[in-house]
Amino acid sequence: xxxxxxxxxxxxxxxxxxxxxxxxxxxxxxxxxxxxxxxxxxxxxxxxxxxxxxxxxxxxxxxxxxxxxxxxxxxxxxxxxxxxxxxxxxxxxxxxxxxxxxxxxxxxxxxxxxxxxxxxxxxxxxxxxxxxxxxxxxxxxxxxxxxxxxxxxxxxxxxxxxxxxxxxxxxxxxxxxxxxxxxxxxxxxxxxxxxxxxxxxxxxxxxxxxxxxxxxxxxxxxxxxxxxxxxxxxxxxxxxxxxxxxxxxxxxxxxxxxxxxxxxxxxxxxxxxxxxxxxxxxxxxxxxxxxxxxxxxxxxxxxxxxxxxxxxxxxxxxxxxxxxxxxxxxxxxxxxxxxxxxxxxxxxxxxxxxxxxxxxxxxxxxxxxxxxxxxxxxxxxxxxxxxxx
Numbered sequence: 001x002x003x004x005x006x007x008x009x010x011x012x013x014x015x016x017x018x019x020x021x022x023x024x025x026x027x028x029x030x031x032x033x034x035x036x037x038x039x040x041x042x043x044x045x046x047x048x049x050x051x052x053x054x055x056x057x058x059x060x061x062x063x064x065x066x067x068x069x070x071x072x073x074x075x076x077x078x079x080x081x082x083x084x085x086x087x088x089x090x091x092x093x094x095x096x097x098x099x100x101x102x103x104x105x106x107x108x109x110x111x112x113x114x115x116x117x118x119x120x121x122x123x124x125x126x127x128x129x130x131x132x133x134x135x136x137x138x139x140x141x142x143x144x145x146x147x148x149x150x151x152x153x154x155x156x157x158x159x160x161x162x163x164x165x166x167x168x169x170x171x172x173x174x175x176x177x178x179x180x181x182x183x184x185x186x187x188x189x190x191x192x193x194x195x196x197x198x199x200x201x202x203x204x205x206x207x208x209x210x211x212x213x214x215x216x217x218x219x220x221x222x223x224x225x226x227x228x229x230x231x232x233x234x235x236x237x238x239x240x241x242x243x244x245x246x247x248x249x250x251x252x253x254x255x256x257x258x259x260x261x262x263x264x265x266x267x268x269x270x271x272x273x274x275x276x277x278x279x280x281x282x283x284x285x286x287x288x289x290x291x292x293x294x295x296x297x298x299x300x301x302x303x304x305x306x307x308x309x310x311x312x313x314x315x316x317x318x319x320x321x322x323x324x325x326x327x328x329x330x331x332x333x334x335x336x337x338x339x340x341x342x343x344x345x346x347x348x349x350x351x352x353x354x355x356x357x358x359x360x361x362x363x364x365x366x367x368x369x370x371x372x373x374x375x376x377x378x379x380x381x382x383x384x385x386x387x388x389x
Contacts, residue, residue, distance in 0.1 A: 025368075073194065085213070334370070
């Protein structure tokens with residue numbers, strides 16, 4: 001007997017209404033799904049009456065975040081630190097390597113400012129050397145551009161997997177292999193793809209990964225994670241002594257005897273947790289959002305976005321607009337950038353869209369279109385109609 005196919009779930013019902021706004025701006029700020037808002041309300045109840053706050057919350061919720069991230073991205077939960085954003089992970093890497101002035105860190109021109117804010121002060125202090133990589137062979141930055149700059153002095157490559165201003169995706173596996181050949185480490189910033197693009201951290205070949213949680217992970221502002229390969233823990237390559245959050249102490253869970261447990265950190269990534277990690281006002285909704293994303297399936301989000309973005313590419317009014325992202329989905333992340341025929345026309349289009357309640361970002365002279373499950377073809381048609389006139 002044939003079973004009737006179950007109708008596909010309407011994931012839009014899991015988000016709050018945007019009224020008459022078309023929100024295409026997850027790459028700037030992702031909305032909380034309903035389940036995350038309900039979790040936040042529970043956390044507020046705990047804070048309203050601390051007598052109801054369960055004592056294990058300080059450790060259970062950070063560990064739940066680690067488990068969910070490992071489920072989504074692969075790896076071991078013990079390889080994840082819970083942070084306030086990508087910058088915290090960058091700072092952990094900067095502090096964990098024993099630098100010499102001859103060591104080179106490669107950053108791409110036009111990289112997200114957090115990378116410059118991490119590495120340039122160290123270069124100015126004479127602790128290392130920063131080399132700026134630019135796209136040479138083609139329009140968008142690619143792994144090949146980094147390969148041209150790799151030398152035995154290269155200590156670290158610090159790059160976004162998906163560029164914030166163009167959605168261009170770096171071939172991380174190829175870059176990682178080249179880094180290994182010269183003894184360099186690879187740090188990937190996943191802020192513009194984790195949660196919206198299928199990823200396997202080990203397959204990417206990265207040594208470190210950092211990520212902000214408030215974009216595609218649909219989590220509160222002030223959340224994120226830092227991941228490192230477990231083999232690097234206490235290795236010669238990542239062994240500079242650095243302060244750590246006290247809840248990463250061995251035996252920290254035993255509140256009744258905190259002063260008698262010693263001061264050694266656990267051999268896990270949680271030594272790089274942000275202070276006050278168990279911030280339940282952030283972590284309860286974050287855990288709810290990650291559970292939601294895992295239940296939906298990252299491939300479902302990726303396929304949904306690609307259908308919408310392909311529609312945009314096919315119907316883009318070429319007399320008025322040009323693509324500012326790779327046309328091939330395999331070469332870009334979960335969003336798309338486009339521009340007018342001049343910088344002034346791009347700025348005018350941005351203003352026009354916002355006046356008509358179609359919310360996108362203006363980044364580096366391009367409009368960044370970042371949809372999610374709650375967007376439909378009708379939303380893209382509304383965007384296209386405004387671009388065409």
